[in-house]
Amino acid sequence: MAGAMARPKKAPPPAPRRRRTAEEARAAIMDAAERQLVAAGPGGIRLQDVAREVGVSHPTVLHHFGSREGLVDAVVSRALDALHADVTAALADASAGEDKVAALLDGVAAALSARGQGRAMMWLALGSPEPQRDDLRLREQAEAVDALRRARFGATGEATLEDSQFMVVLAASTMLAHSVMGAHLLHGAGVRGAKAPARFRAWLARLLVAHVERCGGATGQGA
């Protein structure tokens, strides 16, 4: 014990110093920060925690991102871009089919829950009351849905666009809410079982398909 105290002031072994490329370091730091973003929100990201998780000291994080805010911005941007890419991929995959709608919803749900992107979106929405970035491109998707319906049922009505928009909004709201509290809601309503979320998505898909089949290309407004 006394022997270990040989160095009175220089203390512990200097610890081997790894040196990554700037890009590697940034990526590793952002990965850790993203996990914190999903778990605790943008306000919950702590430089010290991020640094510890990566295995560096916190000034290193500041060196790469300038400030805490810089880190948060970078992480949020990257997460939203990834989300957009995943959702787009899921939509492209399934939009060809007809009532592959269930598969489409499954794909979106997977994109939202894979790395907690749905939670991240919700954190961001809670943080800023005003609409901010149109990250989900809902408008494009509503127009795509509308086009599909017209192609299938003919352009019987013009007011239909809003109907398609509402369908997209409904699907998006539901998938987002479920990525955050799906388990709460299903369990709370008394629906049990590990496959409950999938059954719910399938049910929702049937509901949407039935709505389209019932209304065709015409608006349901006046009905």
Add this chain to the structure above:
Amino acid sequence: MAGAMARPKKAPPPAPRRRRTAEEARAAIMDAAERQLVAAGPGGIRLQDVAREVGVSHPTVLHHFGSREGLVDAVVSRALDALHADVTAALADASAGEDKVAALLDGVAAALSARGQGRAMMWLALGSPEPQRDDLRLREQAEAVDALRRARFGATGEATLEDSQFMVVLAASTMLAHSVMGAHLLHGAGVRGAKAPARFRAWLARLLVAHVERCGGATGQGA
């Protein structure tokens, strides 16, 4: 100026000291804390901010609630109780009618947005991945919906309960998501106008009613 400096160490005018009853003080503090809860989440509640908003010093807050955590618990409990009461009232009001469903959704939306209770629920859900308190009593409501359907269409099928549960879950998810990011979603999808949320709720009501009319008391499972 020099005359005002008469007291070298006791400084500013002692400031008139109001004395409330413990109950009044607790209520005022919880009101302020609730506003912060809605705006910044449970983790965003700062004793100093709460105290400043009420017009007291932060040790007063600690005196009444013991600790920050005590305050948060009290505020969360009170908010959830209020939400439950409001939602229950909205449901009781409208459940008598038939397709007063739109009015029912309006009532729930109002209960969720009036004092930000929907945002509060979302903050809490984000904070705890595991299902926690069954604050919305979704189970009861699903059973009520199921009972109504059976009363109206007869007990044609037994598997119907899950259908009703899903309807309630869908409505709840959507209303919750919209209380947080309804504006984002509608605006993002291209739906404009101050009455867009109300139109969306009316549309959702028609969708749900149509579903029930189409499926009656029998399950939509095998269809």
Add this chain to the structure above:
DNA sequence: GAGGCTGTCTACAACCCTGTCAACAGCGAG
């Protein structure tokens, strides 16, 4: 009117977080 219960305050202590600074140390270029 006197006394006590308790709501309230000022001042202080301990902790945590972000950001700065000067110095150290890989790793590639010459």
Add this chain to the structure above:
DNA sequence: CTCGCTGTTGACAGGGTTGTAGACAGCCTC
């Protein structure tokens, strides 16, 4: 091999937060 760029670090400063301690002061009771 030497030099320099830059990723990396420990130490420190400044601000902010929760929580404590002791004194002050309304308001109710006797």
